[in-house]
Amino acid sequence: MRPLTVAVPKGRVLTQLTPLLEQAGIDTVPLFADDRRLIKETNLGLRFLLLKPDDVPTYVEYGAADLGVSGRDVLLERLYDLYQPLDLRIGRCRMVVAGRAATPTPAVPRVGTKYPRVATEHFASRGVHAEVIFLQSSVELAPLLGLCDVIVDIVETGGTLRDNGLVIHEEICPISSVVIANRAEFKLRRAEVEPILAALRRAVEVRASGT
Ligand code: PRP
Numbered sequence: 001m002r003p004l005t006v007a008v009p010k011g012r013v014l015t016q017l018t019p020l021l022e023q024a025g026i027d028t029v030p031l032f033a034d035d036r037r038l039i040k041e042t043n044l045g046l047r048f049l050l051l052k053p054d055d056v057p058t059y060v061e062y063g064a065a066d067l068g069v070s071g072r073d074v075l076l077e078r079l080y081d082l083y084q085p086l087d088l089r090i091g092r093c094r095m096v097v098a099g100r101a102a103t104p105t106p107a108v109p110r111v112g113t114k115y116p117r118v119a120t121e122h123f124a125s126r127g128v129h130a131e132v133i134f135l136q137s138s139v140e141l142a143p144l145l146g147l148c149d150v151i152v153d154i155v156e157t158g159g160t161l162r163d164n165g166l167v168i169h170e171e172i173c174p175i176s177s178v179v180i181a182n183r184a185e186f187k188l189r190r191a192e193v194e195p196i197l198a199a200l201r202r203a204v205e206v207r208a209s210g211t
């Protein structure tokens with residue numbers, strides 16, 4: 001049987017995930033080895049895949065990875081069939097509607113966002129039919145140039161909004177990173193998965209209690 005395979009996002013969240021993995025007894029040194037290998041073998045019979053955040057749920061849903069770590073923003077935007085057994089309480093931020101302070105939002109607002117489904121559903125839940133414009137990055141730029149009236153995006157420190165003269169109009173939901181699991185593999189490999197999850201759960205609790 002192949003080693004238990006865990007898909008994790010490269011970048012900011014990996015930095016926050018590393019101490020939790022270490023606390024759970026997982027050697028993270030191979031994850032940061034100075035090579036171009038995309039599969040990183042480590043202890044406890046585990047191997048890690050380092051992926052772009054948006055790709056992690058896809059690998060897990062199709063069973064190419066058994067477990068993964070994903071932001072709830074990615075999970076909210078696309079409808080994956082995944083089990084979410086543990087909130088890691090890292091990668092914490094908020095999904096918000098933001099825009100210029102003084103500009104009233106028109107009846108049919110134009111909304112710039114990386115999260116078209118979240119944005120459409122949010123405005124629809126308020127009875128507003130928004131015109132949603134998909135943007136890949138630097139979403140804060142769009143209202144400054146009149147491309148849209150407001151944006152729907154994630155805010156962590158608030159620095160990007162502030163530095164671009166934008167303010168939060170409304171909070172949609174809190175976001176954090178969670179463990180995701182392939183439903184079938186979770187059942188088939190439960191004996192291997194449960195101890196890893198239990199160790200991670202303890203690591204999250206230790207971090208939360210500051211001990
Ligand atoms: C994210 C998000 C905001 C920013 C918020 O973008 O889309 O632009 O971080 O963080 P802050 O509240 O701490 O300023 P990211 O840095 O991932 O880059 P991107 O614009 O290329 O998506």
